[in-house]
Amino acid sequence: MSLEPVLIAGQWRESEKTGTFQAANPATEELFSAVYPISSWSDCEAALNSAHDAFLAMRVMPGERIAIFLESYAAKIEERAEALIEMAHLETALPKTPRLAGAELPRTTAQLRQAAAAARSGIWKNPVIDTTNHIRSCFGPLGPVVVFGPNNFPFAFGSASGGDFAAAIAAGNPVIAKANSSHPGTTKLFAEAAHLAAMETGMPAGIVQLIYRTSHSIGQQLVTDERVGATGYTGSRNGGLTLKQAADGAGKPIYLELSSVNPVVFLPHVLEEKGDALAEEFAGSCLMGTGQFCTNPGMVLLIDGEATERFILDVTQRFEGAAVGTLLSDAVRKTLHESHRILKDAGAQVLCGTGPGSGKGCCVANTLFRVSGEAFLRDPSRMQTEAFGNSSLIVTASSVKQAAAILDHLEGNLTGSIYSALSGKDDEVYDLIAPILRQKVGRLLNDKMPTGVAVSPAMNHGGPYPATGHPGFTAVGIPAAMTRFAMLQSYDNVRPHRLPEILRDDYTGPTQRLIDGTWT
């Protein structure tokens, strides 16, 4: 039984391990034969030293060179698409098509190429020039970034391939990737491709490194290390908040993407207009990918009435009738059952589901809860328990006023959607509740489910705590996502030839600069 190697300092080498683990196929619930090491601090120490060395080279490297690396890597991913899709399908049970091959893989390579373009143009640097005071400023790289990837997007949010990875590298920072333990094989394939691309494009050895797992305490030590610039974490709230506490204490930026129930509000007249279509749209969005999206609509807010009752009945039937998907892992199944228990204890009524699912392997029946607005407001904290998976909670408010109160009790979320009648009959209510919801979410939607997250410069895949750790940043969208891994650097009276190219008088590149108050 051979042990998979870690990638440290440009070498695939044996881990100085404290233990081992195996991932399981969620569709068969059988362990894979591959055995992965749990890294000791010694592995982390070696990775940190190599990342530090890589950073010394990268922080003065032209963006063009980083762009070439990212583009080479994107091409290598495409060359290896078949193997990546096969491995990810086995490790996550996500469908090969359309999900992995048609959606996630092209999204991943597109992100890398967008990041390459931003590295090349320098658009993320936000150059500002004050000729009167001889002060110039721009963003610069921050230092090695540790990336913890989630279980639900093995490609597009993968620790060695996804949005945090692309943003960190494009801003000039090496990455230490911590694989998600449920798909270590997929992450290893990515790291192999990245490593080859790094060698071929002359990058420093420590630009991309890979470990698979550490103990919690070593993970905390890692994010607080003085050689680290910042951390990107996407995953469970508990894990993220433990790392946040450690990083905060050391003054190290950490960007989290945690739980979110992504409230969807259907106002009364839109249900009358097209309740059937909405029931289909909602059930489809909620059950897609077995509900395992960060932006899955986990809470629906309705106002009491006939149309509402029809909608609930319709959705319940759809949930009961829909095929049950396989969850990402046994851990996801256990957490989903536990979330259901909390919701039930808090007083939510089961409309359908909560039991074992009829699908392959790890699954739970499609689940729908219902609770009155009054009951929600008695225990808003437990009622907002994220049930990550094919599950949602319907809240029926007795009045608009109560609906507003419910929204006012929401924690921070990634998204919030409001559906309103095209006739304009819901507009008064919309104007009352939208400002409340606006303040609670990173992305406000109209007449649309939140599950699609376009890779757009205008996207905010972020939101107030505890959806993330800071309301000013997004995890998706180039160049905005890159500023998470940057520091603001001002140059005061610095001699012209010593300035970064983007701040010089003779700069001829494509990036707009704010010069003496005017974009030029």
Added chain:
Amino acid sequence: MSLEPVLIAGQWRESEKTGTFQAANPATEELFSAVYPISSWSDCEAALNSAHDAFLAMRVMPGERIAIFLESYAAKIEERAEALIEMAHLETALPKTPRLAGAELPRTTAQLRQAAAAARSGIWKNPVIDTTNHIRSCFGPLGPVVVFGPNNFPFAFGSASGGDFAAAIAAGNPVIAKANSSHPGTTKLFAEAAHLAAMETGMPAGIVQLIYRTSHSIGQQLVTDERVGATGYTGSRNGGLTLKQAADGAGKPIYLELSSVNPVVFLPHVLEEKGDALAEEFAGSCLMGTGQFCTNPGMVLLIDGEATERFILDVTQRFEGAAVGTLLSDAVRKTLHESHRILKDAGAQVLCGTGPGSGKGCCVANTLFRVSGEAFLRDPSRMQTEAFGNSSLIVTASSVKQAAAILDHLEGNLTGSIYSALSGKDDEVYDLIAPILRQKVGRLLNDKMPTGVAVSPAMNHGGPYPATGHPGFTAVGIPAAMTRFAMLQSYDNVRPHRLPEILRDDYTGPTQRLIDGTWT
């Protein structure tokens, strides 16, 4: 003995106090007769409720209205200039001219007017539009901001008048000001002017509120309260880190400006070129305002040699010969003595000073320490103790390599300066050490002392931890400083008439927008 009132919910009213305090005149060391309350949680609770109500109104208020308030306030400050200057001089011993009247007051009103212009134009909102995906985003206000002002800039960083205040309000957030306990009377005068301006311009009652002091635990409770959007704190490291821990735990953004030794490096050949002039420049910068600037050059790095010895001798004579200024308070004097003790214990040699000063009231002799690079590297942490006041530490490195190692051991600082010969003879060394220093500071200077902080859009008055709490933000410079008190808000498929004005197709305002990748 009457008690000064707090400003809560638009009323100057009696505090529900837990105790009282009096400030002292640092020049005479006598207590002022005015007695100020230490607020209970009850005061905070009332202020939070009023701030929350004010925020509901402000978050949908046109920037134009906020601009009018800020401009009205700036005018009222000018009307009250004489009283403000008199009071601040008594409470801080800072000279009336040029400091308070000629520099700090105009800076303060200019900041408020710059903030007004940004509120009016919306330039801080960074609008991004993606017409293909129907996604638009911009920054929006975050919620009530608690501002803790420092002792050293009673106007320009004052909790009810300074940079944090202006930035928070201009971004659409009410402010709860916590006066600095050493100049409560000055802060009260500002709050009175702000309150009048708020009433005259029809602002909500809770837009500006004032308390003077709380217990530490109530201060922590305040920054973690769910009604709070963020906190701005400028002051001592201990106080700031205690608040940071509380705010971090609640997921509330907190922006800190803490200690900084602001290293200044003189390379060998520049000392040969103009050592005398540099000694004068350094001594002037270091002793200006009795050394009580956030950007005071508290550490000088030199490389062993004859010119270095001449420089040290010259500076020492200047320190001994210069008049001794009055410190801001007895607390500053105590802390300065304590810092001197730590530096001495760590092995720094006293070149001059450390004893009682010959000036008026609270003072300490102009103080200069010296330590070898070797000794510095034996205890880099204690050697970086900030000695806030008229004091500096000279570090003499045995080689360029050792100088680089010393810079590599620096904590985060607000500024770092390098002086190099005009002949170019220092350029090789500059190129070696500048990248190291660059990563440690928010603002890198050439051939210039760090004590001037221009209010410029290109300024970074920030830097890596522990100089601040986050390396991506600045406390000075409009509009950049405003994004600290903003949240990123994306609009996905939101109906056109419901969008904020700055994101609409028919927007005709002055702010550039990134539309489909092009600045328009």
